[in-house]
Amino acid sequence: xxxxxxxxxxxxxxxxxxCTNSRQKKPTVVATTSILGDAAKVLLQGxxxxxxxxxxxxxxxxxxxxxxxxxxxxxxxxxxxxxNGLHLEGKMTELFAKLKNxxxxxxxxxxxxxxxxxxxxxxxAYDPHIWFDPMLWQEVIVALSAELSNTFPKERDxxxxxxxxYLVKLNTLHQNNILLLDNISESQRVLITxxxxxxxxxxxxxxxxxxxQGISTTAEYGIKDVSNLVQxxxxxxxxxxxxxxxxxxxSIEAVIEAARTEGHAVQLGGxxxxxxxxxxxxxxxxxxxxxxxxxx
Ligand code: ZN
Numbered sequence: 139x140x141x142x143x144x145x146x147x148x149x150x151x152x153x154x155x156x157c158t159n160s161r162q163k164k165p166t167v168v169a170t171t172s173i174l175g176d177a178a179k180v181l182l183q184g185x186x187x188x189x190x191x192x193x194x195x196x197x198x199x200x201x202x203x204x205x206x207x208x209x210x211x212x213x214x215x216x217x218x219x220x221x222n223g224l225h226l227e228g229k230m231t232e233l234f235a236k237l238k239n240x241x242x243x244x245x246x247x248x249x250x251x252x253x254x255x256x257x258x259x260x261x262x263a264y265d266p267h268i269w270f271d272p273m274l275w276q277e278v279i280v281a282l283s284a285e286l287s288n289t290f291p292k293e294r295d296x297x298x299x300x301x302x303x304y305l306v307k308l309n310t311l312h313q314n315n316i317l318l319l320d321n322i323s324e325s326q327r328v329l330i331t332x333x334x335x336x337x338x339x340x341x342x343x344x345x346x347x348x349x350x351q352g353i354s355t356t357a358e359y360g361i362k363d364v365s366n367l368v369q370x371x372x373x374x375x376x377x378x379x380x381x382x383x384x385x386x387x388x389s390i391e392a393v394i395e396a397a398r399t400e401g402h403a404v405q406l407g408g409x410x411x412x413x414x415x416x417x418x419x420x421x422x423x424x425x426x427x428x429x430x431x432x433x434x
Contacts, residue, residue, distance in 0.1 A: 164189050165290070168216035170227050171200050172415040173269050174245060176425045178220055181283050181300050185293040188217075196417040199384040201355040204229045213237060218289045220282070222246060224254070224266035226413070228356060241289060248281035249274055255337050257352075267412070269425065270339035272312040276305060311429055312342075318433050319343045330371065330379040332390045335412035350393060355385055368396045371404055378407035383422075384414045 166189045167182070169175035175192030182188050193209045194200055200222070205213070210233065213219055219237060221227055223246035227234075234242070246254075246266060253274055255265040269275050283301040287294045327345045329336055334349030350367055351359050371379070371393070379394060381387045390406070397404045410432050416422030422431040 165217035166191055166212070166215065167218045167220060167286070167289075168193065168212050169220040170194060170203075170230065171222060171413065172196060172198075173413075173425055173428075174220045174222060176415060177279060177282055178286065180304050180425075181279070181286055181297050182290075182293065183300050184296055185290065188290055188293065191216075194414060196414055196420075196423070197383045198414050199355055200226050200413050201228050203227065205233055213240070217241065218243060218285065220245070222266055222268070224264045224268070225354070226266035228354060243282060243285045245278045245282070249277045253277075255341065257334075257337075265334070265337050267335045267338055270336055271342040272308045272315070272429065273342065274338060275425075276308050279304060279308070307426060311426055315343060315429070315433050319345065325374060326377075328370070328374050328376050330367065330376060330390075330393070331410060331412070332380075332382050332385040332387075333412070335382065336410075350389055351385070359389065364392055364396050367393050368400060368402075371397050372400055372402045375402075376404060378405045380407040380410045382410050382412040383416065384412055 164187065167178045168191045169178055170192070171194050172192045175190055178190045182190060191212055193205070193212065194203055213233070214237070219234075219240055219242045221230070221234060221242065221244055223244040225231070226246075245268065246264070249268055254268070257263055257265040268278065279301065283297050287297050290297075322345075329340060329345050329347045331347070331349050333351035333355050334347065336345075336347045336349070339345065340347035348367060348370060350363055351357055370376070379390055381390050387406075394404055394406060411422050411428040415424065415428050416431070420427075420431075422428040
C-alpha cells in the first residue's frame, strides 16, 4: 500500500514537472525590432502554441541597440530568430554571426535585391528601412509566412489564412496612402526628418526625403549637413520638419534654429515613427497603425 501511494505520488510529481516543463518549452519566435515582432504576431495570430517576443520595445533605436544578457539567452532558446539585416541592427552583427546554427530569417534577404535602395553615402550599403514601402514589405511578409510554416508545420493552415487577410490590408494601406498624399502640391513634396529612414516611403509615394543624419543614427552630422538642409528648407519653403520617436529631438531642433536665423520660419511637425512602433497604448502599436499615424 505504501509503495503504491509512493508510486502514485512520484507519478504525480513527474506529471507536474512535465507540465511545467512544457509550459517553459513553448517554442518562441524572437524578433529584434517591434516592427518585425508585429509581422510575426500577425501571421501567428490564433496560434497559441507559439510565443512571439520582440527584443526592442517602443521608441528603441535599432542602429544603436546592444543586446543584453537576457536577449542573448532569448535568442539562444528561440526556435526561430527574425532580424532585419542590411546593418539595421548594427551593434548585433557579431552576435548574429555566432548564432549560425540557429534557424534565422533575415528580412533584408527576403526582398528582391533590385528593389533595395543603394545608400552610397553609407559605405555602398543598402538602406535597411524596407518596411516603409508597404508593397516591398509584402515580400517580407510572404517570405516570413513560408519560414513560419516550415518552422511550425502544424500552424500552416492558420498562417496561410492570416497571410491572405494581411496582404489585403497592406494593399488597402498602400491605396489609402496614395489617396492621402496625392493632395500635396509638387513643391511641397519634401519630407525632412532627423535621420534618413523614409527613402522607401519617398520612392513609393513620390516625395523627396531628406534626413539630417543619413540612414543610420550612428553617423555624426556636422555643421555642413545642417546648413545644406537649411538651404533646402529655405529654397523649397518647407513649412515643417519632423522628429522621430526613436531619435533624440535635439538634432532636428538645430535645423529649425538655423533656418530661423536665415529668416525662414519652419515648424516642428508631429513625431514620426521610424524604426520602432509606438507603445502598447498608442494607435501606432502595430505596423498598420504606425503607418496610418505617420501619414495623417
Ligand atoms: Zn533608422
